[in-house]
Amino acid sequence: MENVKIVLPDINNLNQWDVYLSSGGFEGAKKAFSKTSDEIIDIVKKSGLRGRGGAAFLTGLKWSFMPKTTDKPKYLCVNGDESEPGSFKDRQIFEYNPFQLIEGIIITCYAIGAKVAYLYIRGEYHKWINLMQKALDETYAKGYVGDKMKAVFGTDFSCDIFIHKGAGAYICGEESSLMNSIEGKRPYPRVKPPFPAQNGLWGNPTTINNVETITNVPAIINKGWEWYSAIGAQKHPGTLLFGLSGHVNKPGVYELPTGILLTDLINNFGGGVPGGKKIKCVIPGGSSMPPLRGDKLEGVKMDAESLKEAGSAIGTGGVIVMDEDTNLAKVLARITKFYYHESCGQCTPCREGTGWMLKTLNRIIRGEATSPDLDLLINVASNIEGNTVCALGDAAAWPVKFMIERFRDEFEKYVKSSVVIPVPNKVHSMRKTAVPLEGIRK
Amino acid sequence: MTNNKFLKSMSFKFTEENLKRIEQARKKYPTSLAAVMDTIYIAQEQNKYVTHEVMQEIANVLNVDPVDVLGVVHFYTMYFSKPMGKYHIQVCTNVSCMLRGAYEIWDKVKDKLGIDNLGVTKDGKFSLEEVECMGACGYAPMISVNGNYYENLTKEKVIEILDSLQ
Numbered sequence: 055m056e057n058v059k060i061v062l063p064d065i066n067n068l069n070q071w072d073v074y075l076s077s078g079g080f081e082g083a084k085k086a087f088s089k090t091s092d093e094i095i096d097i098v099k100k101s102g103l104r105g106r107g108g109a110a111f112l113t114g115l116k117w118s119f120m121p122k123t124t125d126k127p128k129y130l131c132v133n134g135d136e137s138e139p140g141s142f143k144d145r146q147i148f149e150y151n152p153f154q155l156i157e158g159i160i161i162t163c164y165a166i167g168a169k170v171a172y173l174y175i176r177g178e179y180h181k182w183i184n185l186m187q188k189a190l191d192e193t194y195a196k197g198y199v200g201d202k203m204k205a206v207f208g209t210d211f212s213c214d215i216f217i218h219k220g221a222g223a224y225i226c227g228e229e230s231s232l233m234n235s236i237e238g239k240r241p242y243p244r245v246k247p248p249f250p251a252q253n254g255l256w257g258n259p260t261t262i263n264n265v266e267t268i269t270n271v272p273a274i275i276n277k278g279w280e281w282y283s284a285i286g287a288q289k290h291p292g293t294l295l296f297g298l299s300g301h302v303n304k305p306g307v308y309e310l311p312t313g314i315l316l317t318d319l320i321n322n323f324g325g326g327v328p329g330g331k332k333i334k335c336v337i338p339g340g341s342s343m344p345p346l347r348g349d350k351l352e353g354v355k356m357d358a359e360s361l362k363e364a365g366s367a368i369g370t371g372g373v374i375v376m377d378e379d380t381n382l383a384k385v386l387a388r389i390t391k392f393y394y395h396e397s398c399g400q401c402t403p404c405r406e407g408t409g410w411m412l413k414t415l416n417r418i419i420r421g422e423a424t425s426p427d428l429d430l431l432i433n434v435a436s437n438i439e440g441n442t443v444c445a446l447g448d449a450a451a452w453p454v455k456f457m458i459e460r461f462r463d464e465f466e467k468y469v470k471s472s473v474v475i476p477v478p479n480k481v482h483s484m485r486k487t488a489v490p491l492e493g494i495r496k
Numbered sequence: 497m498t499n500n501k502f503l504k505s506m507s508f509k510f511t512e513e514n515l516k517r518i519e520q521a522r523k524k525y526p527t528s529l530a531a532v533m534d535t536i537y538i539a540q541e542q543n544k545y546v547t548h549e550v551m552q553e554i555a556n557v558l559n560v561d562p563v564d565v566l567g568v569v570h571f572y573t574m575y576f577s578k579p580m581g582k583y584h585i586q587v588c589t590n591v592s593c594m595l596r597g598a599y600e601i602w603d604k605v606k607d608k609l610g611i612d613n614l615g616v617t618k619d620g621k622f623s624l625e626e627v628e629c630m631g632a633c634g635y636a637p638m639i640s641v642n643g644n645y646y647e648n649l650t651k652e653k654v655i656e657i658l659d660s661l662q
Contacts, residue, residue, distance in 0.1 A: 137631070139590045139591050139592060139628070139633065140591065141633070142632060142633045145631055176631070177572075178630050180643050181643070181645070216524040218524075219533065219537065220572075221533055221572035221573070222572050222627075223571060223572050224628065224629075235533070236530060237529065238527070238530040238533060238560075238564070239564070239568070240567045241571065256526060256527065297633060299595075299634045299636060300592055300596070301595055305633070305635070306634040306635075341590075341591055372633065374591060374592055374595070374633070380595065385591055388589070388591050388594050389591055392591075395628055
């Protein structure tokens with residue numbers, strides 16, 4: 055079962071039209087058009103396909119939320135914003151298998167009744183945007199998408215696909231922010247409910263799926279849900295693109311069935327840690343997911359349910375490995391700096407809290423922090439979590455909260471050698487000029 | 497009437513070709529506001545950076561409020577409100593890159609060019625930016641020159657790349 059590759063098959067030049075077509079390309083779309091849209095949603099539901107964007111929500115169920123009878127136009131947004139540190143899987147799809155993504159978009163549009171799909175790709179990926187645009191132009195020229203679809207597929211259905219280029223904002227990966235970005239507004243996340251399936255792009259029913267999720271769809275329709283649901287973990291079937299980075303000998307993207315052991319992924323596929331060092335910490339699903347202790351990795355499986363039991367989450371499958379010599383305070387400060395930078399500023403807990411956490415963490419790095427500062431960090435993180443419009447607040451809070459909780463011994467070492475600064479207000483005390491350091495040492 | 501740069505001289509105008517590209521972008525969306533991001537990119541390509549005057553012209557062309565354009569320009573990091581160098585160097589220092597020595601690369605580039613974050617060299621040849629994750633975590637550390645990725649770097653390779661840019 056280990057050799058199953060759905061999203062990135064081992065076929066050379068799959069990004070060329072002829073190769074894709076001769077290796078079974080667009081068979082899924084042809085099969086799809088012989089079925090009703092309800093049947094397709096049913097197949098995807100039975101397959102157990104779950105979203106690859108972080109929340110691992112059931113894709114078929116999400117599609118079924120789209121209203122069946124409505125006068126409004128429906129939209130599909132495909133999320134290729136991919137800005138989570140540790141996650142670099144979608145660019146492989148844009149580069150090596152763009153036509154399967156396009157085929158997936160066509161099938162999804164048909165299933166949910168959307169006439170227009172927007173493929174949102176982050177602005178930094180302009181090389182991959184060009185590759186994707188080239189593939190899309192070719193598909194248009196061959197009549198597989200657009201108003202010539204009738205001649206190719208013999209169906210009355212037609213849809214258009216447009217690429218929307220982002221401009222460097224992590225928050226646009228959040229679905230409602232992504233919609234605001236496409237609409238040309240300041241991309242603040244929207245309050246939910248109403249959910250996108252009722253009130254999405256320009257107030258119309260909209261579905262948002264990750265690039266990798268959509269790329270799985272043609273294979274499911276082509277080979278059947280029974281085949282798909284037998285791959286990998288029972289409750290989270292299929293394959294995942296695991297992005298391995300950090301302290302490993304062979305970093306990169308590996309497509310493997312879900313439910314693979316984390317230690318297998320790091321040691322067998324990633325070639326272990328350089329210098330044979332021990333692992334101190336692993337973030338299993340992109341920087342916002344709770345980190346795991348290196349001495350508690352035995353038996354941890356890489357699928358949504360197993361990781362939840364282990365106290366983390368699958369996220370985007372971006373595995374970041376840190377060896378025993380890593381300074382976790384610096385890592386945590388860098389992660390927090392990212393969320394501080396990317397917070398859109400709409401909700402106070404996130405906008406202010408990320409800054410407070412960063413200041414406190416920088417104080418730890420400078421060796422000026424004390425043990426209660428660690429509790430302060432957990433306190434601030436807990437006050438961000440769940441108190442914001444979108445999940446960026448949680449994403450910023452989790453690494454801080456769980457890393458300090460799980461590596462308390464480690465962090466105590468960082469604060470032990472600190473100078474005690476007798477200022478009651480902890481946050482203001484970090485202003486170096488407030489108290490002359492030399493005076494305290496005497 | 498002091499300091500009203502907004503209305504005084506409107507010297508920025510889109511070229512005919514770019515106006516056609518904007519028209520093309522508008523066709524993708526049901527509203528013209530949605531084409532604002534594409535239009536800002538086109539304007540930045542033509543003018544190198546986005547001033548109030550440029551934003552006003554974008555608003556005129558798209559028939560939207562200039563404030564909407566301003567709000568979008570200022571939100572994103574890939575639109576520049578001041579001129580950047582001929583070669584815009586971006587160094588990722590986020591966690592995966594950091595674990596593989598990105599800060600050494602960052603220091604090396606900073607020393608070599610003699611500028612700090614968002615600085616421009618005096619001859620206008622280089623500008624430097626410390627960026628958040630660029631999606632090259634498995635090929636870290638990395639830099640990007642005018643949007644082209646250079647991956648799996650060492651300190652020596654970075655110097656080689658900078659020297660090769662003329």
